[in-house]
Amino acid sequence: MLEIKDIGIRLGDFALEEVSLQLAPGDYLALLGVSGAGKTVLLEVLAGLVKPQHGQIKWNGHDITLARIQQRPVGLVYQDLSLFPHLDVYSNIAYALKVRRLPKAEIASQVEVLAKETGVSHLLPRFPGTLSGGEAQRVALARTLAAEPAILLLDEPLANLDAKLKGELRGLLRQINRSGKTIIHVTHDFMEAATLANKVAVIEKGRLAQFGTPEEVFRHPKSEFVARFSGIKNIFPCRTEPMPGLQGLQKATINPNCALAFLGPEEHTQGFVMIPQEDILLSQNPIESSAVNQFQGVVKESYISGAGMELLIDAGFEVVVSVSRLSFEKMALMPGKNVWVSFKASAVRFLAD
Template sequence: MLEIEKISVRFNSFGLQDVSLKVEQGDYLALLGVSGAGKTVILEVLAGLLKPQSGRILLHGNDITSLKIQQRRIGLVYQDLSLFPHLNVEKNIAYPLRNKKFSKKEVQSRIKELAKQTGIPHLLKRYPGTLSGGEAQRVALARTLASDPEILLLDEPLANLDVKLKSGLRGLLQQINRSGKTIIHVTHEYMEVATLANKVAVIENGRLVQTGTPESVFRHPESEFVAHFSGVKNIFPCRIEGNGNNNGLKKATLGKACEILFVGNEEVGSGFVIVSQEDIILSEGPLDTSAVNQLHGFIREVYLSGSAMEVVVSAGVDFVVAVSRKSFEKMNLKPEKPIWLNFKASSVKFIKN
């Protein structure tokens, strides 16, 4: 188990502040944050390339904060991969093996094994300068795995790859993780996290702002930042001015006059409300359902989003609603059409300022 305890690193205008995190053996942790949030700094601190000013790092209970880089057994794959340009693929993979007392035969057999695992046996004699982005990424992974790290740190491993290559590499990362390797994966794309990680830590301006399973973080974001990051589109600043009409429900005013009801304890104040686009039902008239929020508006625009459609409805504020192609065609949804939005009070999440 890896434990990070109150790590702080200060630069001139930026720093990590009291970052604490626990990573269990076999976890796939995604460190999620925008560029410059401090994700790579955390990786460099873990790898020993940067010394923290305070805090400590424990690996299986042993303090490794001051341990030499080469003794940590924490493998880092940089975003630029840092393959050695003067060595061919085979020698790149052999590099960490030659640091250990392996015989030539053992080195060769390990290279073959790793090349097979990462799908690069045909690239062994090539030089890094001749590899494509996806190939280079696999070589970098094979080389780091050759050092037999306890923890694999990946800095934006899927960035700059096309969709097909991403999918292949995602499969490889899953396979490496399933074989028992703990992975910490830095990314700014929440979709990467959703498909790979079993734990997420969101970092903002050098601080960890939320950690948990991808589901808990994305379904229940604890800040506007996390909500924006997790792909929530219906997030609105609001005011709470007292109880709603219904028992136990609170009323939030969005924009100038749009009012919605939600389940909560807040009396007065301001904050943000989030309505998941999957929780909103569109109808051509008011519905007789348990959904207490029924708003009338008109369609502002429609666009294709993956295999479904997204409809932007103006009802005082602009809501984004996901609908299937079939429903879209059946309801003949098009711009300017009057429409009703229906969602439950329990679908509304309030985040206090």
């Protein structure tokens, strides 16, 4: 159990204030925020690179707030990776093992296992300067995993990677997390957060704006900042399958009673679908239109959002829809009202697992 309590630090103009959160073993926390919000500073405090001015960090009941860097249960992967440029990939990965003075044969076999797990076996004799971004990212991950940290701290691990590599690395991170490791993953990309994490913390100007499950944070943002930052609230894990006879259309099953259609490659896979809330149409009756997806639902909640209104609608799945105040009043979209929700298959975005 990791307990972060009232952590505060002032660095020049920047201040991190009263950040508190708790993580259970095996949790995957996405630390979200715009750049300069203080996400990296929090990681550095956890790793002991900077000392907090107040607050406490506890790991399994032990106070590690001021513990030495080399005696903490955390492994940090910097955004710039900081691989040792004078050591080859093998020696980079073996670094933490040599620190523990393991016998040579043991080091060799552990490096082999780690390299295989992270897919860098073919890179072992290379030097960091010759690696691509994705390769270097994997090597940095393997090097940190070799130290067997209880908590893995990742600073923007998917930034600067192309879509294919991102997908591969996401899979790897999920696999590492499933093996029981607690992960704290700093990102400014809510999609990364939504697709990997079981806990989300949003940091705004050095303060913790919200902390909870991705559903809580994205569906029920506590502040306008969180709402605007997360942007898309309608994001659902799904299984996909081709729809026979309907060329190009895929079926995404988001719960046992509910599936929707989207445009995508014909294959069976897993992933996430997202429906931008401004692309969803509300009507009092079913309508004839080009929208393939049409569901009957009921308004559950309504609240003011900026110049318009946001409605939470239960249509077999909970979906957030934006409407203008004029439409809200004209259609009397109060909680309990029956409505039809429709959106085009092409409005649905899909992100493969």
